[in-house]
Amino acid sequence: MTVGVRHDDLRRRNRALVLTALRAANQRSRTEIANLTGLSNSTISAITSSMIEEGVLVELKGNDNGLARRGRPQVALALNPTLASVVAVTLTLNHVSAVLIDYAGEAVDEEVQDLATQELEGQALIEAVIGCVRRVLTRQRENGYHPSRIALAVQGITSSDSSSMLWSPITPDENTRFAPALAAAFGVPATVENDCNMITVALKWREPARYRKDFFAVMLSDGIGMGLMVKGELFSGTHSSGGEFGHMIHIPDGALCRCGKHGCIEAYAGNYALIRTARGGSEEDVPGAVVSQVEIQKLADAARASDGPERAAFLKAGRAIGFGLGSLFAVFDPAPVAIVGPGALAFDILEQPIRDAIARTAGGKHSAAISFETEPNEMPLIRLGCAMTALTKVDAEIIVPGLTTEKVLKGRKVA
Amino acid sequence: MTVGVRHDDLRRRNRALVLTALRAANQRSRTEIANLTGLSNSTISAITSSMIEEGVLVELKGNDNGLARRGRPQVALALNPTLASVVAVTLTLNHVSAVLIDYAGEAVDEEVQDLATQELEGQALIEAVIGCVRRVLTRQRENGYHPSRIALAVQGITSSDSSSMLWSPITPDENTRFAPALAAAFGVPATVENDCNMITVALKWREPARYRKDFFAVMLSDGIGMGLMVKGELFSGTHSSGGEFGHMIHIPDGALCRCGKHGCIEAYAGNYALIRTARGGSEEDVPGAVVSQVEIQKLADAARASDGPERAAFLKAGRAIGFGLGSLFAVFDPAPVAIVGPGALAFDILEQPIRDAIARTAGGKHSAAISFETEPNEMPLIRLGCAMTALTKVDAEIIVPGLTTEKVLKGRKVA
DNA sequence: AAGCTTTTTTTCGAGCTTCGAAAAAAATAA
């Protein structure tokens, strides 16, 4: 049973509303916030003045935004960038990057590093990630940054409590407990999230007009990932990160998938599957090493040039994705789809077979109306999603009324 | 942006908490409610006393529940059954029923009626439903019942605003706008919901211990339906009732489905598909009239008796359901499954092929651990789900503080 | 440049609500 609503919950929720309004677009006046939240001017005045005193918000004076109007000018409020900071870490095949981000969401510094992820076992991988974070933090320590949180995005399945990477194609290790290790190394909370889920979160922050309540983000890369936004909330599985679109079954007992099962969508549409099909390999051929993006581009060029085995491979892939989306639409209803990742560069070849397949499913009613947007470069989205996820969690600590900021972020504040 | 929390929202939410506690188990003392909700005794005292004055709750005196303890005895509070009432209507193939239910959730009277649903066009079907409701209400009018709401459950797809039945196998009509018609006929709000969704809601009310946060209800009948409970909430589609498990694709371009597309799970596991397969019909044979349950029972008996075409048909059906569940588990993660409806009587034949198929999918990790419960008789569940859905909506009107009950339920109260 | 107008922001009192403590109520036990 949900717990009763006490009196300070009210203030907490309204503080959260103010913070959310400023996260969506920094620099808003008190009047704008009042209109946005539906709260009265007096309430906003009370809330913001205590938040300014706490150091959460700052007044941006002397920014006249050009048009001079009659009357007392609005004073823009903004998140205090020096209040706190977070680190957004991204672990992908052969690469790890760590970005230090201030409380207002601006990137401060970044550390990128190559890494033979496929050859690193659990502990070594964890230490490589820790090392990357440590480097950027050491560099910025003199500027007084002590992050409040670390958010790690990985390719693969993560646990629903955001503590572990349960499985990933980039390493042989299973159930890698990144979060406790990072938390221990830096003395702050850490989380591990699925990369596609972070992309989905990011799309909503970046383009709230287009990606609002319901949409799917399909990541086409070596594997096939998905993030789902359902009724305005990130849809994650009940135990894991969920949304394993790539492992829905396309053909029962069909082609061998990287996961060891047969007939998954990925076994037709993943990069390795494209190569396998185009080269006339057997569907039982064990998926080999990760395919370079250059190779896929060559494959796509060949498919565009002539109606050979390459084009057939893309048709087969599109068909698998399309039928999968059709099945998904049967359960969730049709919604806009964002095609993210390197595969988006070949979407011109994929779109028609995808649409054809969707049209052959019951879930694909009005398939022509379904919109597809492409976004080949997924890294900025993953980082944005990570940053916003971590900052939102910091916000959740800050909104507790009565707690002074010092208590919440003891010693982690910028000097 | 969510609207700000004002002061009376607080009281409203806490009133809702009290009401929910009593709906889950009628007859609780103030002290029990305080412990359950986490609110203080004084708050519960204030809330319940105003609700008693409004006629929402009643004190049940002199019910000593057996054990006599020291101290002032607890006074049981209960929902006032005469405060309001709702009608739960169920429309299935060839039958319509209307049950009058009091505010405490007890059935008062029921009207069941045969109906040639497949031959009735929209308006005639609507009027038949209205007639059934009218009969039970006319009979009970002398007892002072004036329902506050009507909830209709139908087989088929309904709109997400609960106004229309978009498509149903029981009638050729499409987009039948039941809700406005019922609302106009009886002058009270009406809703149309999908039967499987109602079953899912009902399971949670009836067996909260087993069916709590995450589970799937699969309805095996002429068609294949599904209701999904995800994170404690009924999962419905973004535009329609959603959860059209039966129309996820099992075999791309496979057997002809009743929906006109090919390869849906239903085209292998629906009653008509079982008959078609067992009799050696082509997968392109157009699904005929609805199959009688007796016929399916005979088929199941034959399948149990010997390894002939009947058993092969059930194997094929189980395989389709199993692969479908595997795909679903990939997206939602594994969860308990309730097998509801007449098909549950043949679950002994279906279980093994279902489990075998799940084990062949990536989503079916730990497939042996997935629990299946069967419930052949779906009607009581549909009615319970309808009743609770309608009563919960009545509750939502009642919890608004300051509104006296007379204002909310003007003239609809029992005399 | 001084006063007027306009708009934003703060201040102040009223009206809710919840909570804890104390009081009242209603039973059993001695």
Place this chain on the structure above:
DNA sequence: TTATTTTTTTCGAAGCTCGAAAAAAAGCTT
């Protein structure tokens, strides 16, 4: 009949939001 125990109500304190009024900070006017 009195003491004990448990539930329920009462009462004052504290916190929050709101509307109205006041204060602040600008441009506009003469």
